[in-house]
Amino acid sequence: xxxxxxxxVVFPLHERLKGHxxxxxxxELEATQWWPAARIAAQTDARLGSxxxxxxxxxxxxxxxxxxxxxxPRSIRSVADLAQLPFxxxxxxxxxxxxxxxxxxxxxxxxxxxxxxxxPLVFYFGKDRVSHDVxxxxxxxxxxxxxxxxxxxxxxxSPIELGAQDYVRRVRxxxxxxxxxxxxxxxxxxxxxxxxxxxxxxxxxxxxxxxALTHIARHAAQRGVALSDIGIKVAFVTSERLYDEQxxxxxxxxxxxxxxxxxxxxxxxxxxxxxxxxxxxxAEDIVVELVDADGRRVPDGVPGEIVVTHLATRDFPFIRYRxxxxxxxxxxxxxxxxxxxLLREIQGxxxxxxxxxxxxxxxxxxxxxxxRDLPGVRSFKVVQESRQRTTAxxxxxDSFDRAQSSTIEAGFKRRLGASVDVNVEFVDxxxxxxxxxxxxxxxxxAAMP
Numbered sequence: 001x002x003x004x005x006x007x008x009v010v011f012p013l014h015e016r017l018k019g020h021x022x023x024x025x026x027x028e029l030e031a032t033q034w035w036p037a038a039r040i041a042a043q044t045d046a047r048l049g050s051x052x053x054x055x056x057x058x059x060x061x062x063x064x065x066x067x068x069x070x071x072x073p074r075s076i077r078s079v080a081d082l083a084q085l086p087f088x089x090x091x092x093x094x095x096x097x098x099x100x101x102x103x104x105x106x107x108x109x110x111x112x113x114x115x116x117x118x119x120p121l122v123f124y125f126g127k128d129r130v131s132h133d134v135x136x137x138x139x140x141x142x143x144x145x146x147x148x149x150x151x152x153x154x155x156x157x158s159p160i161e162l163g164a165q166d167y168v169r170r171v172r173x174x175x176x177x178x179x180x181x182x183x184x185x186x187x188x189x190x191x192x193x194x195x196x197x198x199x200x201x202x203x204x205x206x207x208x209x210x211x212a213l214t215h216i217a218r219h220a221a222q223r224g225v226a227l228s229d230i231g232i233k234v235a236f237v238t239s240e241r242l243y244d245e246q247x248x249x250x251x252x253x254x255x256x257x258x259x260x261x262x263x264x265x266x267x268x269x270x271x272x273x274x275x276x277x278x279x280x281x282x283a284e285d286i287v288v289e290l291v292d293a294d295g296r297r298v299p300d301g302v303p304g305e306i307v308v309t310h311l312a313t314r315d316f317p318f319i320r321y322r323x324x325x326x327x328x329x330x331x332x333x334x335x336x337x338x339x340x341x342l343l344r345e346i347q348g349x350x351x352x353x354x355x356x357x358x359x360x361x362x363x364x365x366x367x368x369x370x371x372r373d374l375p376g377v378r379s380f381k382v383v384q385e386s387r388q389r390t391t392a393x394x395x396x397x398d399s400f401d402r403a404q405s406s407t408i409e410a411g412f413k414r415r416l417g418a419s420v421d422v423n424v425e426f427v428d429x430x431x432x433x434x435x436x437x438x439x440x441x442x443x444x445x446a447a448m449p
């Protein structure tokens with residue numbers, strides 16, 4: 001009863017006071033998700049055309065861009081027509097931040113990315129964008145039989161969220177029964193505290209980075225503490241690539257399903273996994289293209305960089321925005337019956353790929369597998385500094401056989417090339433990125449699979 005009261009009365013009032021239309025939008029999305037794929041695509045085309053025309057008329061950056069490249073905005077009538085337009089890059093946003101604001105837009109909210117792959121990106125949201133993002137996430141949450149108002153533990157490490165916990169937010173979170181566990185530090189003392197908190201709170205859902213939830217799950221297993229009986233129904237994970245062994249570890253430790261989510265503060269809430277296993281795109285609001293290194297669209301089943309056009313960003317338009325993430329699109333229909341298109345696989349950021357000395361591009365998993373399952377390895381990170389130099393940072397315990405270093409070096413050389421300088425360094429701790437995320441592989445070599 002409390003959950004129903006929060007989700008149907010308190011949270012809608014909260015959103016109305018903030019000028020958001022997220023409640024109405026969520027209801028729309030819960031209807032359109034069952035439309036046939038062709039009907040969803042037709043609606044997207046219609047919205048896309050009017051969105052681009054408004055941007056060309058009301059946004060200085062796009063007004064000048066269309067004029068300079070002699071593009072008639074009326075020629076953009078469908079997703080297929082987007083190929084006429086140039087990509088929007090992070091560099092372009094940084095250079096044209098003010099020009100990307102719509103003329104006459106109401107109050108805008110400043111946002112920025114966490115900067116996990118370099119300099120943080122600053123951009124702006126209008127109320128429409130916020131409403132649509134909230135609605136898309138809310139819809140996906142309800143797929144799993146939980147709702148706003150159910151007890152939730154958020155294991156998060158981003159300083160953006162952690163620094164915004166003022167009195168009003170704390171009161172709101174208490175009403176919503178959401179508790180934030182700052183996961184920037186993963187010491188044994190902190191992990192013991194997280195476990196004790198979960199036992200007290202008994203949340204129905206978890207939300208956090210896959211790496212953070214995996215750390216807690218493994219620590220509970222080492223301590224012999226059972227968390228599978230405290231009532232967690234689902235663990236929502238996002239912001240990092242979800243590896244198969246992480247899914248298995250989280251599911252076993254907490255006795256729940258794991259729901260993968262994909263999106264970004266900049267690009268929006270792009271896709272979420274349903275209970276039938278389909279990774280559904282939020283296609284009513286977000287157009288997703290997959291392109292190769294030359295910017296050409298790739299067919300279904302082929303990896304490509306995700307390019308996003310967000311149809312709820314009229315106040316600060318994201319049109320053909322290059323995310324730097326790599327995925328594979330699927331052409332099948334999900335057994336759940338939703339008409340929303342699917343991603344088959346989200347492979348990670350372009351910097352999660354490594355490049356061999358001969359130019360061969362491979363996913364970082366090729367190196368991860370050489371370290372991950374070795375006895376005594378507590379954590380690790382692979383940094384490819386150049387085609388000729390790669391370092392493996394490792395945190396190990398007393399059970400690790402240091403002679404395995406030569407085995408790791410030999411394995412890396414087999415994959416990267418015999419001439420590559422491979423260094424194995426043992427460290428006491430591997431800090432998270434500035435954003436709070438953890439990345440197993442970081443390559444400073446330009447690559448596009």
